[in-house]
Amino acid sequence: MNVAVILQQVPDTEAAVKPNPAVPGAILEEGVKFILNPYDEFAVEEALKIAEKDGGEVTGVCIGPDRSENAIRMAMAMGMERAILITEPAAVEADLVTQGGILAAALKTLSPKLVLSGREMIDSQNDAAAAVVAHKLGIPHVLAASKIEINGDKAVVVRDIEGGSLEIETALPAAISCQKGLNEPRYPTLIAIKRAKNKEIKKMTLAELGIAAAPSKSRVTALRQPQARAAGVKITGTPEEVTGKCLAWLSGTAKVI
Amino acid sequence: MDFTFNEEQKMVIDGARRFAREKLAPFIAELDEKAEVNLKALKELGKLGYLGMTLPEDFDGSNAGAIAYAASMIEFSKVDAGTAVAVSVQNSLVNDAILTFGTEAQKKEFLPRLASGEWIGCFTLTEANSGSDPGSLRTSAIRDGEHFVLSGTKNFTTNGGIADMMIVFAQTCKEKGAKGISAFLVRTDVPGFKVGKHENKMGIRSSSTTEMVFENCRVPASALLGEENKGLKVALTTLDGGRIGIAAQAVGIAEGALDEAVRYAKERVQFGRPISELEGLQFMLADMATEVEIARTMLFRVAWMKESHSQKFTKEAAMIKLYASEMAHRVCHKALQVHGGYGFMKEYKIERLYRDQRITEIYEGTSEIQRCVIARSLLGE
Numbered sequence: 001m002n003v004a005v006i007l008q009q010v011p012d013t014e015a016a017v018k019p020n021p022a023v024p025g026a027i028l029e030e031g032v033k034f035i036l037n038p039y040d041e042f043a044v045e046e047a048l049k050i051a052e053k054d055g056g057e058v059t060g061v062c063i064g065p066d067r068s069e070n071a072i073r074m075a076m077a078m079g080m081e082r083a084i085l086i087t088e089p090a091a092v093e094a095d096l097v098t099q100g101g102i103l104a105a106a107l108k109t110l111s112p113k114l115v116l117s118g119r120e121m122i123d124s125q126n127d128a129a130a131a132v133v134a135h136k137l138g139i140p141h142v143l144a145a146s147k148i149e150i151n152g153d154k155a156v157v158v159r160d161i162e163g164g165s166l167e168i169e170t171a172l173p174a175a176i177s178c179q180k181g182l183n184e185p186r187y188p189t190l191i192a193i194k195r196a197k198n199k200e201i202k203k204m205t206l207a208e209l210g211i212a213a214a215p216s217k218s219r220v221t222a223l224r225q226p227q228a229r230a231a232g233v234k235i236t237g238t239p240e241e242v243t244g245k246c247l248a249w250l251s252g253t254a255k256v257i
Numbered sequence: 258m259d260f261t262f263n264e265e266q267k268m269v270i271d272g273a274r275r276f277a278r279e280k281l282a283p284f285i286a287e288l289d290e291k292a293e294v295n296l297k298a299l300k301e302l303g304k305l306g307y308l309g310m311t312l313p314e315d316f317d318g319s320n321a322g323a324i325a326y327a328a329s330m331i332e333f334s335k336v337d338a339g340t341a342v343a344v345s346v347q348n349s350l351v352n353d354a355i356l357t358f359g360t361e362a363q364k365k366e367f368l369p370r371l372a373s374g375e376w377i378g379c380f381t382l383t384e385a386n387s388g389s390d391p392g393s394l395r396t397s398a399i400r401d402g403e404h405f406v407l408s409g410t411k412n413f414t415t416n417g418g419i420a421d422m423m424i425v426f427a428q429t430c431k432e433k434g435a436k437g438i439s440a441f442l443v444r445t446d447v448p449g450f451k452v453g454k455h456e457n458k459m460g461i462r463s464s465s466t467t468e469m470v471f472e473n474c475r476v477p478a479s480a481l482l483g484e485e486n487k488g489l490k491v492a493l494t495t496l497d498g499g500r501i502g503i504a505a506q507a508v509g510i511a512e513g514a515l516d517e518a519v520r521y522a523k524e525r526v527q528f529g530r531p532i533s534e535l536e537g538l539q540f541m542l543a544d545m546a547t548e549v550e551i552a553r554t555m556l557f558r559v560a561w562m563k564e565s566h567s568q569k570f571t572k573e574a575a576m577i578k579l580y581a582s583e584m585a586h587r588v589c590h591k592a593l594q595v596h597g598g599y600g601f602m603k604e605y606k607i608e609r610l611y612r613d614q615r616i617t618e619i620y621e622g623t624s625e626i627q628r629c630v631i632a633r634s635l636l637g638e
Binding site: 070187188189193197 | 267276307310320
């Protein structure tokens, strides 16, 4: 079964990210390490497991700047065979719905039986890629899968919810986003890392995908860091004094009681 | 000149870092306490290719190169210097020796199994009365037709207790002293061999260090690694490469100690502010970071010399082994000092790093031997 995976490159979770004052919505990239979106690793692992069962192939699709190639190579080192990368600024800077249309157009060239994505992108916290792509392709979607079982032309997906879980049956093809806990992403072997270098990354333009323009209906206008938290108030004294001072502070200064 | 890792190297190093974080870090405190080996992790490293990093693909090696190997060693050593030395022995001492001196048949028999981690190897040279002076080996290998009979006891053998095969050095011509030594490739299940005492060590306690006991242990003449009586060359050539592994281990331990010191200095509040705001302490951290950086830079240059086969690197390997191990001593000392009394307690990682560091100045050639090697090269002897 051929599986396609939507991939995204994001700043490393350990990176100290700062807004770029010159470009609204962008970060300063100097010194920042970029990685494959961690949730996408679950998607790649699941895709490989499903494809390995019957000799299918896993292909990635990605919208992002040239540096995204490194994230794709990581997925290739895990075992993904091929990828389509769209680097045109009009696509990279587009909103999620527009990007979903572009991804759907790229996916159509592959006609996969299953489309997987990470549950969310850890940088923008966008979590709608699978849903938008499904909508554009006219196929069902399930978000945040913690278990996927393929059964012929159907998939049974489990999604964890507060205090329990949902079991959802969907026809295939479908788009499913992958939650942490779905699997344990494999470590690339060193030989696979070497092989990944020579795998095909096909760069496609919007024109080649039959998309004339990619007008965004929304755009990010600013990126701000959270304000530094003010220092707390330290209250000392005997238990009686502390209780008194605490009550006085809560009612007087904080005005919460 | 380009001091950056290529994308492939970055992925190999990232993999090593992730492995150290997920598969080594959770267990090291307990393994250190109990003096136990993380054999499961070691086998997994084999499957991933980290035990055959400098072997060609013809022998199922991952051929990642000496630079990626040194960088991976740093990542493992930061977290678990005991597992790291097992990785170093397999790559630098066992694989490289067989690749350089082995016959095609020996390479085919041993290298794929070592590269995959199916077999763990060891390099057994040292004896109770023969440390820096290999000419004084007492373990003998007496020729008996098409066989050699090995007798004697080796000690301080890294990986001894977990090894499936070993490179054994023994006297084949006693009168010739250091020029009468030969190297042998021997499986550990051969009759007449047994693992002796397991050493109770100060540091790198998650590695196995044992005696190796040979009692009339018969091995075929085809087990000779390199020529008869040319074992010293096998030992010395192999140890050149080994020094890169140990230097990388020292750099890793030092980096780990520096990370711990920086973290602690930011957290620890005295006199109403984090101690990282005290200039005296900042100077210590600055010196530590500078020394680590110098060692890293030279380490990768020596690794590059090995990888590019451009020139002999005996002197430089000795220099970086000497510098990195003594640098790690200074850095661990200061990092523990930054921790104050807490650094003396087992709850803090720096206590283990401080102990783990010490052996790097001793094994695979003491600092004094490294100085001899460097001086000999300088003086053209």
